[in-house]
Amino acid sequence: MVLGTQDVTPVSFWFAVLPGASVQLDDLVAVQTRKPDGSFVNFYGIVDHVRTRHEGVTFDSDVQDVAAGLLPASVSYAARVLVTRVNPENFIPPQPGDGVRHARGDDLRMALSADKMGEKAFPGGLLADGQVLPVNYRFVNGENGGHINISGISGVATKTSYALFLLHSIFRSGVMGTGASAGRALIFNVKGEDLLFLDKRNREVESREAQAQAQKGLPDHRYALMGLPVEAFRDVQFLAPPRPGSAGAAIVPHVEQRGEGVTPFLYSLREFCARRMLPYVFVDRDASVNLGFVIGSIEERLYRMAQPSAGGTADTPYLTVEDWQPDTEQVLDEDVRFDEMGSVRISTFAQLVAYLEYKLLDANDGEGDRKWVGKQSPATLQAFIRRLRGVQKHLTPLVRGDVSADQAARFRPDPLKPGVQTTVVDIHTLSATAQMFIVGVLLRDLFEHKERVGRQDTVFVVLDELNKYAPRDGDSPIKDVLLDIAERGRSLGIILIGAQQTASEVERRIVSNAAIRVVGRLDLAEAERPEYRFLPQSFRARAGILQPGTMLVSQPDVPNPVLVNYPFPAWATRLDEVDDLQGKKVEEVGEDWLY
């Protein structure tokens, strides 16, 4: 019953739990109150505070007398409710004494606004009492809102696992309607080779789910409760950078654990120039304003150089230049090739850097080529070259001219390849600069592609460590792309599922554009930052004690966050989790082998 000793308001109230009943945090409850005119108003809310105390005793030490059986006292068990919905919207307070009941069935649908979501709801996890949390797909796919942001401490908050679970739920729950195959995902793997087994069944899922079912007393395992299949991701392509090696060596993916099914990816040197990838090499463009101008003008120069018409060269992965006489040492060192026409073939990233150095600093007796140099001071140009030299080692395996045109086309990363639903791009082996480069270029390409074709085919981009790519302070081309995606992506059908340890360190506009926000375990100091104001105070305090597999989910339809747990991944997240039998019995597999 609603308590009369505490203020009862339309947004929050306390209720007494009768003996024999029990209420825990996150339970959803419903209250009906009667207006003087006889009509009813329903309140739905979530329990965000529970407490018990001895009632009728004055001193703290009275507890001894109560326990010894001398002092009569009753235990008062009360819970506080944050109202999530009032129906109809009459914001009168409930009356003390109104009965409070557990929200189930239709009440639950009302409490979580599932009635407003209709068939556009997909399961976002299970509530504390085992009921399904509906998430409004309209707030994911860009129709009413878009983007998902997940915060939490690494390892404990398992942000990636939840992001993947959401993807699985979106792809397999049927919420995308007939266009289910149209949805795509681009996932960046930034940590270990965790995500390289998404297409393999997890051998532990059955036992873990049975265990969770028994522990929580659920009627069925969690996938079944949410109506999701227990299966790995379908139609997945895995992209990994090529193993670094000398020019001309075989191009093999740089992965340790997975032997097959991983495609190496790279860009041709010509693409690098023609598609204006140079800015993505410079992560800290704002280090100097002048450097920005240099990058801009060189980018333009390289672009012109790469045009087939310019200079009349063919559309090859490498570039040829005629105005360069490399030093003899360099020729020996870097395997520079001259062709019949006397021009020089630039086929590695190092050569490109050497060429730029020549054009900017060495040509014209140290004056540099006037057209290239512009009015920049030599110091700036030197800084530019120094930075390029710094990243040269990291980008050499990724941007190359020593491959055939055919190879360049085959290994070009294409997340929108027909027949592929999920693309995992493994960048964990790359250095930070190369990671930024790949993420920036891929996202930029994706964005530009979507700008042309529009919003059909929603693409979900899963990116962990957003704080690295779009830090709060500073400026970088990658941040610009992410900002573009965050601010305009949803109308184009690019949905960012971003994750980071600390939302306070990520560009505010990216976090604030996410319609759905998820919080796992947080550092308590972090939880008090303004980025988490969407969590009521009691939830912020609790964010410090969340266990792995538990998340607080906030969505626009429900004014308060809801605590959910989500099932153990049905796909393998490590090599030793891969179910070699693919869910079949040993005998069946044996038969396959025999016949």
Place this chain on the structure above:
Amino acid sequence: MRIRLDPWPVDIEGGQLTLKDFNGEIQDVETPRWAAIPARPIPERLRQVFVVDGKRRMESRLFIEDDHGQSGLGGFGAYVVGAVELCPHGTRQAELRAVKAARILAHAPDLRIDPMTLSPRHPHTGQLEYTPVPMTGTDALAALNVLQQHMLAAEQNLSHDLASRVPADDQDDREWLSALTVQDGTLRGRNLNGAVVGCVKTMETMYLPADRASLLSELKPGERTPVMRMTYSNGQFTRLIWYVRLCEAAFYQHPMAGVMRLEMFAPDDPSFLPPIVRQVANLSGTLLRRLGSHAHKDPRAPQNLIPTAALEQAMGRSMGSADLVTRRIRAHIAGLQGVA
């Protein structure tokens, strides 16, 4: 010069310093040997101890004119009696029993009054129902007296209903002491046969002759005096009484601080001491010391028992806020007169 403090707070009338002499009759019934008797443990068989108390409140004095042209005095009053049930061995939670307020509308005997129901304006807050009861006198205190009588009768009934029976003579050994009622204050009225012990917190009369009174100051905590049979000078009531000490008197206090007089109803046979009474006397030191309160929680500690304090609070609450009741009465009268 030697100064000692009265153990009671100053706003309690009379205090414990002045003792009237008793002019009734005292005779030994347990033993002629006048010496302290140590406390005994509480027997296993005693499973229930009830602490009973009552409270009353005059809510409004009235001048009533009935529909038949008669008029007279009256009053709205509330009383409540209640019990705390506890296990003397501490195996159960203590629980409040039967704490429920009753309300009466006392009125001059020749008026014709219907029961009155005071409905609240707000439907969530319950009704007040007053049962009409004629007064015996016509003076200003008559309404209060009626209220007091009702309360005492209810208290007495509750006490004896809850307790074990006390056998009336030697031949009667049908019951053991399994339920004991501790009643706040002296026992009233005639003998009823329940195992009810009255606890007199404030001693106003010294029942002991001067040569025996010194033992009271010498009692150690838990010790008691032998049981005596006391008859009032008018010969009307007899009681079995004894004294027990609950705690050491502090150095600054009157030496009788912490001493309590207990009494039970006496059977008609003047030489018969029912075994149950002896048992109660034996365990009284142990039991009451356990129930005794602490000075920082209750100014009348230890005599005001822990359950009694809780009971008083619960009873006060069950009568409702006096201010709100008064307001409700005024609103009701306003409604009757068509003002509101």
